[in-house]
Amino acid sequence: MSELRQRFYIEDCPIRGEVVHLEKVLQTILAQRDYPQAIEVLLGEMLSATALLASTLKIKGRISLQIQAAGTFKWAMAECDHLGQLRASADYQEDPRFAEGTDSSTVLKALVSPVLFINIEPEVGERYQGIIALERDTLAGCLMQYYDLSAQIPTKIRLASTAQRAGGLLIQLLPRNSEEEQQRVDEDLWPRLTLLTETLKAQELIELDATEILYRLYNEEEVRLPEVELLSFGCTCSKDRCANALIHIGAEAVRETLEFQNPITMDCQFCSTRYTFTAEEALGLFGKHLS
Ligand SMILES: [Zn+2]
Known part of the structure; x- marks a missing residue:
């Protein structure tokens, strides 16, 4: 199975996370246009990221990431709703810098006056739009900075994509229940898990099954896995x-x-x-x- 989102919890700890994998969904979306490689990879990372972020929403509705810029790259958007339906698109002019790339940094470096928005559109209630600073080399870096500064939830995010397959991993430290727990988790477990998360190679994130990734990284902990959620391609146009x-x-x-x-x-x-x-x-x- 490849179009999925696997939630995980570390037993008896205020730590949760998600792993996502996209294959056919990604290929369907990239087939809409003859994208150059660096833009395919960017869209793959943006799709993985929105699928990860959508899991943190407790509402019915949609979450999207949107980049707008003024140079040869115009915009890109990826969106995921509460049912796990994804879509994405990008607009750009031909630019030799986009021909090759292995991660989002290739396009991010080429952006002129870029803005990255995070939009949350509940089916009922007010929309939210946040601006994410583009001060890090990669999309994952920008999102982690956003979580640290704006949401103040310690978060580690890994994203990787090729034109065929994309993967993402998010791990978050939730509010601790006592001082004892805070000490135990903040000083030992969380730093250790984030370090382990960094050891995962992009290729492993893309190719390995979610359960294998979690086993490789966190096998010293008791990892609890609820049922997987399926992801699919879906467009809301009408x-x-x-x-x-x-x-x-x-x-x-x-x-x-x-x-x-x-x-x-x-x-x-x-x-x-x-x-x-x-x-x-x-x-x-x-x-x-x-x-
Ligand atoms: Zn459509």
């Missing part, structure tokens, strides 16, 4: 959402578009589904305002 986008740009812009494109076609950047609006349908969205 004709209604496209209609909302047309309403958003306004009747005037829609009329102008119809002069050179009739019917209006809109291709989803995440799944390539094509939505078509005849002139009547498109203008009908504006109802009485048009007459």
